Amino acid sequence: MIQFDHLTKGFWVRGEYSPVIRNLNLTLPTGKSLALLGGNGAGKSTLLELIAGTMQPDRGDVWSDGSISWPVGFGGSFHRDLTGAQNTRFLARVYGVDTDELMDFVQDFAEIGRHFHMPLRTYSSGMRSRLTFGISMGIPFDTYLVDEVTAVGDQRFRSKSQALFRDRMKRSSAILVNHNLEELRSFCDAAIVLENGSLAYFTDLDEAIEHHKRNMAAPLNNA
Structure with missing residues (x-):
């Protein structure tokens, strides 16, 4: 279980505070491998770092009843x-x-x-x-945070990474960011969609992917 309690994070850009995560209150269930969907700049990497504890929120807290990896692919550790x-x-x-x-x-x-x-x-x-x-x-770890890393290397190494990750998922859960939607389908059984600082949980992965595609097709979300 991962719980967000009034979680807020933003950054100062040209003297103006720009929130990325806005007063987030949500509980993610234990034992689910979740696809994290959102457009470029939506704050996916920021959210992973907040969950891992490698970045501090401006307000609020993240709670978990299990061990969580650092964001794989992030070198801050x-x-x-x-x-x-x-x-x-x-x-x-x-x-x-x-x-x-x-x-x-x-x-x-x-x-x-x-x-x-x-x-x-x-x-x-x-x-x-x-x-x-x-x-x-x-x-x-009980939960692995993974950001595109199974795409690293040539086809042989990618296959090796995917096989290892799949083996770990037999005993653990994950939050996975990957622009390859078919790969997300092969690893994940539910999803969270980050949009305008808010996070929505979907028990149906395909429904979440369709929602994400509609967001990406909307004119205001193409940036």
């Missing part, structure tokens, strides 16, 4: 001057998992070779995504 191996060891200690097991898992999964022992500042965006996805999938 990683130190750019540490190596991939050092970041992996650090997060293993933070989340209380076996360091050697996580190191072996990530090094095998990420397929970044000698870069695993080089500073993150030397990584390409693809290598960072492989590392963050590998570490997060190597740590057991």
